[in-house]
Amino acid sequence: MEVLFIGGTGIISSACVAAALEAGHEVSTLNRGLSRLPSQVRADRTLIADASDELQVREALGNRHFDVVVQFTAYVPAQVALDVRLYSDAGQYVFISSASAYEKPPAHWLITESTPLKNPFWQYSRDKIACEDALVRAHQTTGLPVTIIRPSLTYGLSQIPVCIGSWAKPFTIIERMRRGAKILVPGDGTSIWTITHSSDFARGLIPLFGRAEAIGEAFHITSDEALTWNQIYRLVGEAAGVEPDLLHVPSDGVIAADPEQLGTLWGDKAHSSVFDNSKLRGLVPGFNAVMPFADGIRQTVDWFDSDHRRQEIDEPANAAWDRLAAIYVEALAKAAE
Secondary structure (H helix, E strand, O other), rough: EEEEEEOOOOHHHHHHHHHHHHHHOOOEEEEOOOOOOOOOHHHHEEOOOOOOOOHHHHHHHHOOOEEEEEEEEEEEHHHHHHHHHOOOOOOEEEEEEEEEHHHOOOOOOOOOOOOOOOOOHHHHHHHHHHHHHHHHHHHHHHOOEEEEEEEEEEOOOOOOOOOOOOOOOOOOOHHHHHOOOEEEEOOOOOOOOOOOHHHHHHHHHHHHHHHHHHHHHHEEOOOOEEEEEHHHHHHHHHHOOOOOEEEEOHHHHHHOOOOOOHHHHHHOOOOOOEEOOHHHHHHHHOOOOOOOOOHHHHHHHHHHHOOOHOOOOHHHHHHHHHHHHHHHHHHHHHHHH
16 A cells, blocks of 8 residues: 655654555655654655645645555644645545543543543643544544544653653663662652553554544554553663662652643653553454563663763753752651651
C-alpha cells in the first residue's frame, strides 16, 4: 500500500516508518525537514512542507494518492479540519491521539476504548479530544475513513520516560542519578503505569492499515507490562549503573513549585494507568508487546552513553528539582524531630 506519514521522524513515528517499510509498504513522509534524524525513505518520497500550511502541502503532494495517511503532528482541531480537506480521498486516515484524553481521575482501574474522554487538567489532552470529535463528525457526515489511535507514554532510543524529567534533554535524569542527586517521585511511587516501546507500538499499528473493520473506530496500543513508578525509576537507575536516591514528594508540592506540571501530573502520570488491549487484538490477534522496560531502557541509556553530544543537561530543571528536594528533605527532618 501507499502510505504517507505526516511526521515520520519522531520517537514513535520513526519506528512506525521502519515497521511499515519492513512490511513491504511504499512509504512517504511529509515534514519540515528539520529533524536531526536521517530520513528512512527515498529522496523522492521525502516530502518537505509545513503540515499546517495548505498551499505548501498541496504543492508537496502534487497528484499523489495514498491508501493510508497517518497523522502524527496534529494537536488542535484546526489542523485536522485542514486534513479533512487535504486527505479526503485517502483510503484510510489514521489520527494519532493520546491516551491522556481518557478521564482524569479515572473511575475504573482498567482503561478500555469506551472509557470516557475527559481531562480537566491538561489543555493538550482537551485539544486531542476536540480533534477526535471533529474527525468523528467528519466520518459521520462525509464518510471520512478515520481510525483513531491513542498511545500512552511511548519511548525509544532518544527518550527516557519518567514522571518528572526533561523531555527536551532526557539525559538530565541519568546525570542526576549518577551524581547521587535526589530523584523526585510524585506521591509514594506506587501508582501503576504503562510504558510502551515505540517498536511495540508500531507492531500494533501497521496491521491496522487497510482494515475496513478499523474505520470509524478508536484503539489504544500499549504494553501489557504494568510497573509502579518506584519500579520504573529503579530500572532506569539499573540501566544507568546506579541505585537512584528516590525522594517522594506530593504531586501538589511539585505543581506548586512548577504549575506547568499540572497537566502532566494530575492530567496524566499521577494516576494509575492500565490498559486493556482486547479491542486491538480482535483485529490483530498476534499483537503482543515484546520489549520489557528493563531491556528497552537499557538500550536507551546505552544510546545516550554512546555519544556525549546526546548528553545535554537541563540546568534550569536541575536547579528547580534541587530546590524542591531541599524543601522536602528539611520537612522530613522536622517531622522526625
